[in-house]
Amino acid sequence: MSHASSRPAAHPSTVHYSAPSRARLLALGATGAAALAALAVGAPAPARAATGTSSGRAALAVPAATGGLALWGASSMAGGHGHQGTPLPTYIHDILTLAVNPRPVRNHxxxxxxxxxxxxxxxxxxxxxxxxxxxxxxxxxxxxxxxxWAVAGTSIPGSIGGLRGVLSSPALNVWQFERTGGSGGSGPFLSDWRAEARDSRHIIWTGKNNITQTDLVQAHIEAVRATARNPADDVLVLGQWATSSDRNGTGTNGALTTLNRRQKQAYGTRFLDVQELLTTPWGLSSHPVRGLNLLDRADVRGDIAAGIVPRALQGSDGVHLNGWGNLVVAAAIITRMGDIGWL
Structure with a gap:
């Protein structure tokens, strides 16, 4: 990867961005969702008063056909260590909620x-x-x-034929079911979230916890993509990033590199390369973290040389992104959504 001080040239599957300033993103609650979305895509904020004719405004309005966003994945999508690093806890789903308001964001x-x-x-x-x-x-x-995997705390509402209930896991490798209505017996379980997300656009960030099973991970992502109304247009896949344990030469580094390359080729602008984002000036010199002067730091340059995301963007566990890492990723997602017509 390039570590030059200037932003790398864009290629067909990577759309680089000029993100909102760190101060503005940290004050999302005050600035509002519409202003954030406009800033992220480099457009002016919406006017306070409507202008033109009603028919003209309707013709130029952003389509409202989508049912918001459905988020699928593991701890990175769930929030990671967003409570660390930044002055305020910073979680990707919270920032996306502001960006697409009033449409819902459902983080599963x-x-x-x-x-x-x-x-x-x-x-x-x-x-x-x-x-x-x-x-x-x-x-x-x-x-x-x-x-x-059965992981403690998971809970999915759904049905087994006419029997409605919740499939959950109280402990590792243990599944439980509890009836909430209807009747029936054993059979195929269908998550209620499939119908709920039918009209949504999807963001998928999954597979890091079983990354060495690259073919299986890719097959699972393809299957989740297929649940979208229009998979080619309505799904954004996020790539995996190298933690402190995924240095160059490790099996996990090789696996995530392979999977990222495969997905970049398959999905084009519907793929966001998080590893590249967090290890090059594309993200490390972007507005959300520009004031941290990351590329001037010897420890950051050393981490990049080792093939991992700088520990300055990781939580104390060396496994999850901290608030700064989440902020960079969220800004990139919002920009990409604007580039592909989601905002």
Whole structure:
């Protein structure tokens, strides 16, 4: 990767951006969603008073057909260590919520999960749930034929035929089901979130926790993409980034590099290369972190040379992004949404 002081030249699958200033992004609650979206894509903020004829305004208005955003993934999408680093806790889903307001943002990510969880949560997979014989209600331990890891705290509303309920995990490798209505027995489970997200655009950031299974991760992402109304237009895939444990020469570094390259080729502008964003001037000299002078720091240059995202953008655990890292990624997502016509 290039470490020059100037921003690298754009290529077909990477749209570089001029992001909002750090001060403005940190004051999102005061500036408002419309102003943030306008700043992110380099456009002027909306006028305070409507001008022109009503028919003209309707013709030029941003389409409202989309049902907002559905977010799928694990801890990075769930928030990481956004409470560290920045003066205020900074989470990607919060910033996206402001950017697309009044449309909803539904964050279905859960920390510690593998790519199979996005498959299950999105309804791309409908695994058979085996209930105890004669089940009529209550919370019971069940067997689930799923690619998803059972991770404590996960909870997915859905149905098994006419039987409605919640599939959850109270502990690692344990699944439970609790009836909320209807009746029925064992059978395929379908997440309610699939219908909820039918008219949404999707952002997928999953697979880091089982990154060495590159073919499986890619297959799962493809299956989640297929749940969108128009997968080619309505899905943005985020690439994986190298943590402190993923230095050059490690198996995980090689796997994420392979997967990022594959997705960049497959999805073009519907792919955001987070590793490149966080290890080159594209992101490290962007407005949200310009005042940190990251590229002037020896520790940052050393981390980049080792193939990892600078620890200045990581949380104290060396596994998740801190608030600054989240801020850079959120600004890049908003800019990309503007570039591809989502804003």
């Amino acid at each position: 990510a859960h920390g510690g999960t593998n790519s199979g969880y996005a498959l299950l949560a999105s309804g791309a997979e409908t695994p058979v749930v085996t209930l105890p014989a004669g089940y009529t209600g209550g919370r019971v331990t069940v067997q689930v034929a799923t690619a998803s």
